[in-house]
Structure formats: structure tokens, C-alpha cells
Amino acid sequence: xxxxxxxxxxxxxxxxxxxxxxxxxxxxxxxxxxxxxxxxxxxxxxxxxxxxxxxxxxxxxxxxxxxxxxxxxxxxxxxxxxxxxxxxxxxxxxxxxxxxxxxxxxxxxxxxxxxxxxxxxxxxxxxxxxxxxxxxxxxxxxxxxxxxxxxxxxxxxxxxxxxxxxxxxxxxxxxxxxxxxxxxxxxxxxxxxxxxxxxxxxxxxxxxxxxxxxxxxxxxxxxxxxxxxxxxxxxxxxxxxx
Numbered sequence: 001x002x003x004x005x006x007x008x009x010x011x012x013x014x015x016x017x018x019x020x021x022x023x024x025x026x027x028x029x030x031x032x033x034x035x036x037x038x039x040x041x042x043x044x045x046x047x048x049x050x051x052x053x054x055x056x057x058x059x060x061x062x063x064x065x066x067x068x069x070x071x072x073x074x075x076x077x078x079x080x081x082x083x084x085x086x087x088x089x090x091x092x093x094x095x096x097x098x099x100x101x102x103x104x105x106x107x108x109x110x111x112x113x114x115x116x117x118x119x120x121x122x123x124x125x126x127x128x129x130x131x132x133x134x135x136x137x138x139x140x141x142x143x144x145x146x147x148x149x150x151x152x153x154x155x156x157x158x159x160x161x162x163x164x165x166x167x168x169x170x171x172x173x174x175x176x177x178x179x180x181x182x183x184x185x186x187x188x189x190x191x192x193x194x195x196x197x198x199x200x201x202x203x204x205x206x207x208x209x210x211x212x213x214x215x216x217x218x219x220x221x222x223x224x225x226x227x228x229x230x231x232x233x234x235x236x237x238x239x240x241x242x
Contacts, residue, residue, distance in 0.1 A: 002019065012155075012157055012158065103238055103242070105206050105207065105209050105211060105214075106206075106207055108206060108235055108238050108239070109203055109206045109207040112203060112231055112234075112235060113170070113203055115167070115171075116167070116196060116200075117137075117140055117141075117163075117164055117167035117168075130154075130155050130158055130161075132151050132152075132154045132155060133151065133152060133154075133155055133158050133160055133161045133164075135151050136148045136149075136150075136151030136152045136161065136164060137160070137164060139151060140164055140167065140168055143171075145168040145169075145171045145172050146168075146172065148164065148165075148168050149165050149168045149169070149172075152164055152165045152168070153165070159185060159188060159191045159193060160193075162181045162184050162185050163181070163185060163193050163196065163197065165177075165178075165181045166178045166181035166182045166185075166197070166200060166204075167200070169181065170200065170203070170204060170207075173207070175204045175205075175207050175208040176208065178200070178201075178204040179201060179204045179205065179208070181197075182197040182198070182200050182201035182204065183197075183201065185197035186198060186201070195221075195226045195227060195228060198217060198220070198221055198228075199221060199228040199231075199232070201217055202214050202217035202218045202221065202232070202235070205217060206235070211239065214235075214239070215236065215239055218232040218233075218235050218236050218239075219232075219236060222236055
């Protein structure tokens with residue numbers, strides 16, 4: 001349906017202009033679009049909150065499994081002995097380090113960054129009439145981020161292309177470029193990816209050591225009833241404790 005394509009950011013060029021003119025001239029149609037957007041946002045937040053919970057549980061299980069080692073093996077005991085020697089030799093450095101237990105911005109970023117791109121690629125929102133954008137999504141899924149960006153650049157007005165360009169730039173640690181993509185989506189306004197764009201913009205600011213800008217973004221997210229409210233509040237607490 002045309003309204004669904006508009007909300008998902010799939011309308012482009014003449015179709016998009018014609019759609020916006022109809023919104024301005026047809027009050028009943030404008031109300032229908034508004035209602036549909038509210039429904040999308042409600043469903044989207046529920047799905048994203050469930051997704052975040054699932055991914056956090058997966059990450060927790062992975063973290064726990066990493067440290068399951070046999071402490072009684074000779075190899076582990078020999079390694080532990082060598083570590084003790086190194087600690088004794090470097091006691092002065094260790095003392096200085098122990099006094100600083102604060103998380104850096106990049107530590108906080110790594111804790112909260114989730115590769116949403118590989119999840120979205122399996123959902124209907126990632127479908128588009130543009131074959132080059134779909135090719136870019138496939139490249140992203142195969143971790144070919146530079147090639148993916150080249151594909152996405154072929155259609156700069158496509159919201160999905162912008163979103164995935166932002167994700168790709170984060171993967172490439174090109175956070176200045178990522179910021180521009182997420183800002184475009186937020187300023188575009190008429191799409192269902194604004195909350196994701198805001199969240200990843202905050203993370204990009206964080207990784208780029210733009211702490212003040214990151215704090216402003218996360219404070220806004222924490223004040224709203226969206227899917228990213230809880231993790232945004234957690235980040236604010238960590239930044240305030242620094």
C-alpha cells in the first residue's frame with residue numbers, strides 16, 4: 001500500500017512529492033497517514049524492545065561461555081604463574097591502573113552497540129524496489145561494508161540506503177560519516193527508522209568522543225517511551241559517573 005511505502009521511506013522522487021501534496025490537500029487522507037504511522041511506531045517499539053532483550057541475552061550467554069576453562073590443567077597453571085611474575089615486575093604500573101576503574105567512551109560504545117543491520121535485512125522494511133540498494137544490503141550482510149556503501153551511494157534519497165550506510169560506517173569506524181547518515185534520517189522525519197537513527201547517532205557521537213552531543217541525544221531518548229529508553233538511561237548513568 002502507498003501509505004506503508006511512505007512510512008517505510010520507500011517513496012522517492014515524483015511519487016513522494018505527489019504523496020505529500022495529497023497529505024496537504026486531503027484532510028481525511030492526512031488523518032489516515034497519521035493513524036498508520038502511530039500504529040507502525042507502536043508495533044515497531046514492541047518488536048525492537050523484544051529484539052534488544054533477545055540480543056542482550058545472547059551476548060550475556062556468549063560472555064559467560066568465554067570464561068569456562070579448566071583451572072586445574074597444567075597449561076592454565078603455567079600461564080597463571082607467568083602472569084604473577086609479570087604482575088610483580090610491573091607492580092608500579094598496576095597500582096596506577098587499579099586506581100582508574102572508569103569506563104571510556106569506546107568501552108561504553110562497545111557494550112551497547114548492536115549490529116541491527118543484519119537483523120533488519122531479514123525484515124520487510126529492508127525490501128525496496130531499488131535493486132542496487134538491495135545489493136548493498138546483501139553486501140552488508142556479507143561484511144563487505146566498503147562495497148556496500150558504494151552501492152548505497154547510488155540512491156542518496158533512499159532511507160534504507162542511508163540507514164545501512166550509517167551502519168556500514170560504524171563498522172568501518174568512520175563515525176563522522178555515520179553521523180551524517182543518521183542526521184539525514186532524523187531530519188527526513190517521515191519514516192519508521194527515526195528512533196534507530198537517534199540511538200545510533202548517540203553511539204556514533206560516543207565512539208567519536210563527542211560526549212556532550214552524545215549525552216544530549218541519550219537524554220532525549222531516555223525521556224521518551226521508546227525501545228531504546230532503558231539502554232539510553234544506562235549510558236547516561238555511566239557518563240555521569242565519569
